[in-house]
Amino acid sequence: MSKKAIMATVWLDGCSGCHMSFLDIDERILQIAEKADLVYSPLVDVKEFPEMADVTLVEGAVSSEDDLKKIQKVRAHTKILVSLGDCAVTANVPGMRNPFKVQDVLDRAYIENADLNQHIPIKVIPPLLKTSVPVHQVVDVDVFVPGCPPHADTIFFVLSELLEGRIPDLTNVTRFGA
Amino acid sequence: MKRSSKASIKTLKIDGIDVAAREHETILELAQENGIFIPTLCHVEGLSEYGGCRLCMVEIKGSNRLLPACMTTVEEGMEVVTNSEKLQSYRTMIMDMLFSERNHICSVCVSNGNCDLQYMSVKLGMTHIGVPYLNPSVPVDTSHDYFVMDHNRCILCQRCVRVCGEVEWAATKGVMGRGINTRIIHDLNQPWGDSDTCTSCGKCVNICPTGALFEKGKSAGEMVKRRDWLPYLKLMHED
Numbered sequence: 216m217s218k219k220a221i222m223a224t225v226w227l228d229g230c231s232g233c234h235m236s237f238l239d240i241d242e243r244i245l246q247i248a249e250k251a252d253l254v255y256s257p258l259v260d261v262k263e264f265p266e267m268a269d270v271t272l273v274e275g276a277v278s279s280e281d282d283l284k285k286i287q288k289v290r291a292h293t294k295i296l297v298s299l300g301d302c303a304v305t306a307n308v309p310g311m312r313n314p315f316k317v318q319d320v321l322d323r324a325y326i327e328n329a330d331l332n333q334h335i336p337i338k339v340i341p342p343l344l345k346t347s348v349p350v351h352q353v354v355d356v357d358v359f360v361p362g363c364p365p366h367a368d369t370i371f372f373v374l375s376e377l378l379e380g381r382i383p384d385l386t387n388v389t390r391f392g393a
Numbered sequence: 394m395k396r397s398s399k400a401s402i403k404t405l406k407i408d409g410i411d412v413a414a415r416e417h418e419t420i421l422e423l424a425q426e427n428g429i430f431i432p433t434l435c436h437v438e439g440l441s442e443y444g445g446c447r448l449c450m451v452e453i454k455g456s457n458r459l460l461p462a463c464m465t466t467v468e469e470g471m472e473v474v475t476n477s478e479k480l481q482s483y484r485t486m487i488m489d490m491l492f493s494e495r496n497h498i499c500s501v502c503v504s505n506g507n508c509d510l511q512y513m514s515v516k517l518g519m520t521h522i523g524v525p526y527l528n529p530s531v532p533v534d535t536s537h538d539y540f541v542m543d544h545n546r547c548i549l550c551q552r553c554v555r556v557c558g559e560v561e562w563a564a565t566k567g568v569m570g571r572g573i574n575t576r577i578i579h580d581l582n583q584p585w586g587d588s589d590t591c592t593s594c595g596k597c598v599n600i601c602p603t604g605a606l607f608e609k610g611k612s613a614g615e616m617v618k619r620r621d622w623l624p625y626l627k628l629m630h631e632d
Contacts (some may be wrong), residue, residue: 301500302541304521311498313528346528351521359520363500386518392499 220378222247223255224299225289227282228309228347229275232364233300237272239367240374250378267292270331272299273356276309277348281341290354295377297343298349298356299370301363301391309347310355317343327367358382362393369393405471414467421449421462424475431475431580432484432513434491434602436463439626441557443551446485447514451475459483468557481517488514489523494573495531496545502604503616510548511601527573534579536586539609540598542577547605549575554599560626564589 226234234257240247247288254265271293277283290296301307320343326333350356360373369389376383403414407429414423419442424431434446442463450459454472462475474480491497491510499505531544549568554577557566565588569578579585598606599618608614 298521305492305499306526307498307500310526311496311501311527313526314496314530346526348525349521352525356521361520385520387515390499390515391497392502392505392511 220251221265221267222251222253222270222272222374223265223268223293224253224257224272225255225274225285226257227273227275227286227303227350228278229300229302230308231274233258233272233274233302233370235365236362236367237299237370240278240371241367245372247374247378251374264288264292264381267294268283269293270295270297270374272297273303273350274299276302276306277344277350277353278309279341279343283344283353286350286354295357296350296354296361297358297373297377298351299360300365301361303350304361305339305346305391306349307363317345318391358385360385361391362389365389366393399441403467403469403471405467405469407472407473408475416467418467419463420451420460420467420471420473423467424462424473430516431462432510433517434513434548435552436550437555437623437626439602439623439629440552440555440600443555446491446548446550448484450480450483452477452480461503465598481511484517485519485523488517488519491548492522493526495525495529495547496526497603498545501609501613501614502546503607504546504604504618505614507617508604511603521597531576534585535609536584537588537591537593537609538586539593540585540595541607541609542579543605543607544576545602545605548575548603549577550602551577552600552602553577553606556596558599560629561592561594561596563590563592563594566597 224234226277253259255261270304271289273296298304316318321335325335360369362369372388403416404545405412405414407424407427412423412427413438421431421436432448434448435443436449444461444464447461449462451462452474453460482541534542551568554566554568558564565579569576569582579588580590585591598608599620603615
């Protein structure tokens with residue numbers, strides 16, 4: 216038997232809906248597991264990204280300095296990087312803050328709308344970038360899977376194709392906002 | 394357009410296929426009659442042509458520039474190419490710019506799933522936007538009793554301006570500014586709800602290709618545009 220592919224998933228600025236949709240492939244996850252090992256993901260305990268992943272799915276936009284560092288590291292250690300879902304592909308809902316200044320956004324969230332302990336956190340929470348951007352605006356992306364979230368069937372199709380060594384053709388399969 | 398029964402016939406080639414056209418017919422009309430798909434956004438059958446979205450650009454043998462199929466009338470012996478790598482790359486570029494110029498957040502848009510811009514992105518096989526988003530700060534006009542104008546979703550196709558002027562004859566909607574600062578306005582750039590000329594007929598709302606114009610109270614994906622009255626526009630123009 217040939218060696219299994221090394222697979223990872225990353226969660227940046229998204230709602231985790233794409234990861235939920237990934238889990239919605241249900242029992243078909245066994246077919247994926249026959250061909251790939253999920254070695255790093257919000258769904259597993261390992262904290263260190265592997266030396267080299269064959270396929271990495273990225274959910275979420277790049278919104279903070281932490282997101283940016285993470286995705287640069289992931290890109291350097293991934294053969295095929297997949298932007299999974301509208302946030303990764305278009306910035307989507309996280310990008311709705313983009314027409315506003317970062318300071319105004321923080322004021323709105325932590326002061327105007329806070330009932331108790333009104334202050335803008337400076338520790339633990341990573342600083343926001345000026346705008347929330349799609350993944351391909353900061354690193355090269357190999358496959359784009361739009362959808363909010365992409366349907367489980369779409370995700371299964373993408374993974375099946377990738378694990379067979381093919382780049383999936385997503386024409387007429389999914390769309391922005393699907 | 395009025396068509397005489399004595400109109401002469403032109404013969405030409407579209408994508409290598411021999412076709413016959415009536416005089417004064419546009420390349421777009423001819424292609425549609427022959428089941429050849431040319432992407433459009435600003436074109437609406439029954440309204441005047443605007444030629445603004447540039448998605449219907451085609452190659453014509455002997456011409457060194459691309460021409461909009463909706464504005465170009467057929468000529469004897471013409472050889473038209475409606476789809477090529479070059480045209481595809483230009484069309485994708487136009488779509489990239491339409492999506493990036495305003496804030497099109499499909500997943501939360503009232504027209505999600507019922508949007509011509511979204512539909513065209515699928516037809517053109519787009520999976521992402523190739524240019525950075527501009528994230529402009531543009532207003533949402535909620536002053537009208539029944540309708541909302543959300544400039545975040547507007548692609549400036551001017552369907553609303555044309556339907557308001559040419560069919561409803563109210564001419565409430567107009568255009569202000571140039572280039573990237575162009576905005577659809579009401580009367581003398583006043584809130585829609587303060588307009589003296591708007592008849593609240595809703596034609597602009599239903600003809601709008603995106604979620605830029607919608608009925609109040611509609612949430613994400615709920616705004617389905619009614620276009621069943623569109624064929625009558627054409628009949629009306631012919632009488």
